[in-house]
Amino acid sequence: MIKPNDHIAAMASYALADLTAPGGKTLISLAQNESAVPPSPRAIAAAQDTLASSRLYPDPDWTELCQAIAQVHALPPQQILCGAGSMELIGCLVRCYCGPDNRVLSSEYGYAFFRTAALAVGAAYDAAAESDFTLSVDALLSVVRPETRIVFVANPGNPTGTRVARSEILRLRGGLPDKILLVIDEAYGEFADRPGEATFDLVGAGNTVVLRTLSKAYGLAGSRVGWGLFPPAVAAEVRKVLNPNNISVASQAAATAALQDQDYMRAVCSKTAAQRDSFAAHMRALDLTVPASFTNFLLIAFADSSAALRADHFLRSEGILMRSMAGYGLANCLRATIGSEADMELAANQLTLWHTKEKLQ
Known part of the structure; x- marks a missing residue:
């Protein structure tokens, strides 16, 4: 069998988001930093x-x-x-x-x-x-x-x-x-x-x-x-x-x-920023650490890596997919792309429910 160059064989594949949703659940992907709205008409x-x-x-x-x-x-x-x-x-x-x-x-x-x-x-x-x-x-x-x-x-x-x-x-x-x-x-x-x-x-x-x-x-x-x-x-x-x-x-x-169509792009950025900041405020109210973001996503830091994993599993069970940051050395973090207003409201509600259950355990 032909062998690859040694430095290629030693590499790990570039990691992409796992977009597998549980059966019976509608996929809500907040994992790839895609725009929440279509491009300009x-x-x-x-x-x-x-x-x-x-x-x-x-x-x-x-x-x-x-x-x-x-x-x-x-x-x-x-x-x-x-x-x-x-x-x-x-x-x-x-x-x-x-x-x-x-x-x-x-x-x-x-x-x-x-x-x-x-x-x-x-x-x-x-x-x-x-x-x-x-x-x-x-x-x-x-x-x-x-x-x-x-x-x-x-x-x-x-x-x-x-x-x-x-x-x-x-x-x-x-x-x-x-x-x-x-x-x-x-x-x-x-x-x-x-x-x-x-x-x-x-x-x-x-x-x-x-x-x-x-x-x-x-x-x-x-x-x-x-x-x-x-x-x-x-x-x-x-x-x-x-x-x-x-x-x-x-x-x-x-x-x-x-x-x-710069007006359309600026409107997208403005709407995204408003939804981002609203979601960030909700996360901080749950005592989660969220650095100030200047993008279309948020980094959410949990108490430790196991808390982040539990939150990720809870969200995935409802079809909501965020991106684990373990590959970046941030195993205690999830990255959330800013999606539609409805998707962000659902994600916020589910994380609130998860947070409440965590406190009761």
Whole structure:
């Protein structure tokens, strides 16, 4: 039998959510950080209009999509690359700049795919401690080694939902050697955007990349569209390993139309934030720890890992699926995506019932 490369054989598969619901129960998935509402009607219509041309390959340069991104964010379109979700861009960056003699660095609870991408090329992966579920610039800088080639920062973070200010990102970039590539993953950026906090200008120095996606605020997770602003020299290398024609005709059309409907996206973010904050208040009233979130999900910390497991089993018995964070070293936590108002009310009621039963035992 043919054997895989040793470093691939040693890897664990990337863990996805368990979406198995008990028989007879309606599945309510709060496990994958998907949007609670469909994408903009304009995006749906645009995708439908492309179906007759499905015999043709998609635009390999994503021309209209890049123009739409550039217009929304006031960016140079020639420095934008698009991927099948930001995951493709993360993987390509690591393939371009890292190998068995290099190291990739992120924070303690950084997005798990950062580690997967590093291990896939045989690179070592380091994680710097976080403070109160928030990345620490000082900790990151203290873990940098001569072999470190890329530092990944998810801001806001996943699975914590927390964010750091632009001033901290600037301090991190200033403290890193110029030869290290800083990759700022802003997958949830639309939920956290505020005046004066953008980081796209850091790309101009040539050693920083900023990534975003249309999977979250735009509700296009199934279309697989991510993008990033790259220094020209980095973009030239990444293009060599990107899959050609990587984003379908329908997905490009949907993403372009979604970006052109900013009012709809902002309304989604506003509604999601209101439901998130209401659910967080309910959880805190149950004496559960919930860090402030700037995303479409919440991290819920229980008293210990067994309490989190009992809560998870209780919710699953009712068909409500949250995401266990044991794989992140947070076995006492569940992550709850913000779903519809009805789903969040049901989840809150079920956790209240669980909490009451726990107190009686």
